[in-house]
Amino acid sequence: MKNPVMTASGTFGYGVEFADFVNLEDIGGIIVKGTTLQPREGNDYPRMVEMASGMLNCVGLQNKGVDYFCEHIYPEIKDIQTNMIVNVSGFSIDDYAECAARINALDNIPAIELNISCPNVKHGGMAFGVTPEGASAVVKAVREVYQKTLIVKLSPNVTSIADIALAVQDAGADAVSLINTIMGMVIDIEKRKPVLSIATGGMSGPAVKPVAVRCVWQVAKAVHIPIVGLGGIMTAEDAIEFFLAGASAIEIGTANFIDPTITVKVANGINDWLDRHGCKSVNEIVGQLDG
Amino acid sequence: MKKYVKDLMVAAVEFPHECYVLLKLTDSEPLPEMLPGQFVEVKVEGSPKTFLRRPISINYVDRENNQLWLLIKKVGEGTQKLAELKVGDKLNLVFPLGNGFSSVQEKGEKVLLVGGGVGVAPLLDYGKYLKDNGASPVFLLGARSKSDLLEQALFKAIAPVYVTTEDGSEGEKGFVTQHTLLEKERFDRISVCGPKPMMMSVARYAKATGTPCEVSLENMMACGLGACLCCVEKTVKGNVCVCKEGPVFDINDLTWNI
Ligand SMILES: Cc1cc2nc3c(=O)[nH]c(=O)nc-3n(C[C@H](O)[C@H](O)[C@H](O)COP(=O)(O)OP(=O)(O)OC[C@H]3O[C@@H](n4cnc5c(N)ncnc54)[C@H](O)[C@@H]3O)c2cc1C
Ligand SMILES: Cc1cc2nc3c(=O)[nH]c(=O)nc-3n(C[C@H](O)[C@H](O)[C@H](O)COP(=O)(O)O)c2cc1C
Ligand code: FES
Numbered sequence: 001m002k003n004p005v006m007t008a009s010g011t012f013g014y015g016v017e018f019a020d021f022v023n024l025e026d027i028g029g030i031i032v033k034g035t036t037l038q039p040r041e042g043n044d045y046p047r048m049v050e051m052a053s054g055m056l057n058c059v060g061l062q063n064k065g066v067d068y069f070c071e072h073i074y075p076e077i078k079d080i081q082t083n084m085i086v087n088v089s090g091f092s093i094d095d096y097a098e099c100a101a102r103i104n105a106l107d108n109i110p111a112i113e114l115n116i117s118c119p120n121v122k123h124g125g126m127a128f129g130v131t132p133e134g135a136s137a138v139v140k141a142v143r144e145v146y147q148k149t150l151i152v153k154l155s156p157n158v159t160s161i162a163d164i165a166l167a168v169q170d171a172g173a174d175a176v177s178l179i180n181t182i183m184g185m186v187i188d189i190e191k192r193k194p195v196l197s198i199a200t201g202g203m204s205g206p207a208v209k210p211v212a213v214r215c216v217w218q219v220a221k222a223v224h225i226p227i228v229g230l231g232g233i234m235t236a237e238d239a240i241e242f243f244l245a246g247a248s249a250i251e252i253g254t255a256n257f258i259d260p261t262i263t264v265k266v267a268n269g270i271n272d273w274l275d276r277h278g279c280k281s282v283n284e285i286v287g288q289l290d291g
Numbered sequence: 292m293k294k295y296v297k298d299l300m301v302a303a304v305e306f307p308h309e310c311y312v313l314l315k316l317t318d319s320e321p322l323p324e325m326l327p328g329q330f331v332e333v334k335v336e337g338s339p340k341t342f343l344r345r346p347i348s349i350n351y352v353d354r355e356n357n358q359l360w361l362l363i364k365k366v367g368e369g370t371q372k373l374a375e376l377k378v379g380d381k382l383n384l385v386f387p388l389g390n391g392f393s394s395v396q397e398k399g400e401k402v403l404l405v406g407g408g409v410g411v412a413p414l415l416d417y418g419k420y421l422k423d424n425g426a427s428p429v430f431l432l433g434a435r436s437k438s439d440l441l442e443q444a445l446f447k448a449i450a451p452v453y454v455t456t457e458d459g460s461e462g463e464k465g466f467v468t469q470h471t472l473l474e475k476e477r478f479d480r481i482s483v484c485g486p487k488p489m490m491m492s493v494a495r496y497a498k499a500t501g502t503p504c505e506v507s508l509e510n511m512m513a514c515g516l517g518a519c520l521c522c523v524e525k526t527v528k529g530n531v532c533v534c535k536e537g538p539v540f541d542i543n544d545l546t547w548n549i
Binding site for chain 1: 293294295296334339340341342343344385510511513514515516517518519520521522523524525529530
């Protein structure tokens with residue numbers, strides 16, 4: 001990886017949407033929109049609501065399905081010279097495995113991020129992500145058919161994220177990424193109705209950062225595989241917090257909406273910070289909390 | 292069309308009405324190509340409650356003075372903050388976004404431009420474009436009362452303007468769809484921007500008279516770039532992003548019950 005900065009799924013499209021603003025090849029990795037075996041229309045509008053220092057969304061995995069991805073989108077992005085990673089979601093173990101197997105066949109996709117943690121679909125990914133047994137079963141099935149780098153994305157909406165991370169590691173994951181959005185709800189008090197079409201949605205943005213840092217720190221103590229940290233990162237300093245908590249790479253999500261050039265700014269800012277602190281690489285600070 | 296993220300400088304701040312502000316922005320370089328009906332996403336500084344950028348239509352592009360105009364209605368904290376900007380301040384924009392209104396289809400075509408409230412904003416630029424390119428635009432503008440009618444002199448300098456106000460203080464009393472112009476004349480096509488109920492009633496008129504009609508939608512947006520899929524509208528082709536495939540849609544592509 002050129003640098004430890006990647007884009008979070010669902011916030012950066014397929015990368016090409018941002019090509020006017022940043023050189024995509026200056027980003028360590030681009031994790032594209034959640035992809036499912038079958039096409040999905042997603043949830044009804046309204047799908048987003050703003051809050052102080054963040055937002056909630058309930059997009060609901062709208063995408064054209066993995067076959068469309070392979071035929072029409074992959075050719076458009078396969079020559080972008082960085083790690084193009086596909087975020088895979090599903091509704092059954094077979095769905096996940098089948099989807100992963102089809103992406104395994106694409107030469108220029110070096111990794112997938114398995115989303116077992118989407119809060120915005122009924123009976124969807126999160127059902128697997130909330131118990132160690134469920135998480136383990138999905139990861140095992142995917143591991144059998146998927147030979148490249150397998151990153152598993154974890155939900156913070158659980159009692160013990162470290163237990164899930166351990167189960168996922170034991171089932172064969174190469175890395176974990178966390179956190180996905182935190183389930184929340186906003187009510188329009190005049191209409192006495194939830195603002196979002198499905199009532200609840202996933203919170204993201206700077207408001208969730210302390211929760212994310214805490215999760216990374218807990219998971220880092222439990223597993224030995226690499227951790228990708230995300231949740232509310234807006235600046236290089238935010239990213240450094242994640243490294244110190246135990247992440248060796250990070251993803252930037254909602255911040256892309258505020259500044260479409262944020263990825264490159266954070267990547268440069270991380271280098272500056274490391275220089276100022278006499279460090280040669282991020283590895284020197286991963287998990288290096290004092291005391 | 293290439294998109295930019297850029298700090299523009301506030302060259303003028305005008306208050307056509309206590310609830311509105313007109314920001315005239317400029318840059319040291321010539322402003323990029325923009326189409327009428329496209330919009331910008333502005334970053335609001337100094338308002339902790341305003342986290343996301345705010346989508347605002349391109350009101351007018353004054354090439355002579357290298358100015359981009361934004362006509363903004365104060366409805367909440369973000370737009371209030373924008374109204375507090377001073378000459379010389381910087382405003383960060385992501386632009387130009389969206390598809391824009393249809394280009395001229397035929398020389399001399401009669402195009403009715405219907406605007407309500409702050410929805411008149413993009414019609415100024417569009418009307419100018421149509422006139423400059425050989426079409427014959429006609430404006431039909433609606434407002435609550437006379438003082439809510441914005442940029443009237445500028446509209447009149449481009450094309451004939453018909454007006455309705457809800458209280459009858461200017462033009463005909465009532466809503467735009469009740470204007471007698473619609474009974475007397477037929478148009479080659481119609482473009483509308485305004486509150487959704489108004490756009491729906493104009494769409495109904497268009498359908499009844501067999502006139503092609505496009506509307507400019509204002510769904511809530513996050514990225515403005517077609518990346519987050521938050522701003523979708525149901526269409527005959529499924530859910531599509533208003534920020535990218537729109538904001539302008541042919542009414543036949545929407546699933547409105549009209
Ligand atoms: C493509 C597009 C073009 C637009 N062009 C203009 C324009 O030229 N001039 C202008 O004044 N406004 C325009 N708007 C609407 C403008 O974006 C909102 O009024 C603004 O975001 C409100 O921000 P706020 O922080 O002041 O209000 P908030 O505190 O966020 O909200 C105040 C009230 O405004 C409503 N509101 C917020 N966002 C929107 C929205 N996107 N559409 C409708 N209602 C909204 C909220 O429901 C709430 O009731 C446009 C919107 C879109 C999507
Ligand atoms: C609009 C939107 C859509 C998202 N879609 C997905 C998705 O398809 N798959 C996924 O794993 N995460 C998705 N996420 C979650 C983000 O990838 C990320 O985990 C979360 O937003 C926290 O990071 P942030 O605070 O930097 O945005 C989405 C988030 C947002 C805001
Ligand atoms: S606002 Fe993100 S896709 Fe339209």
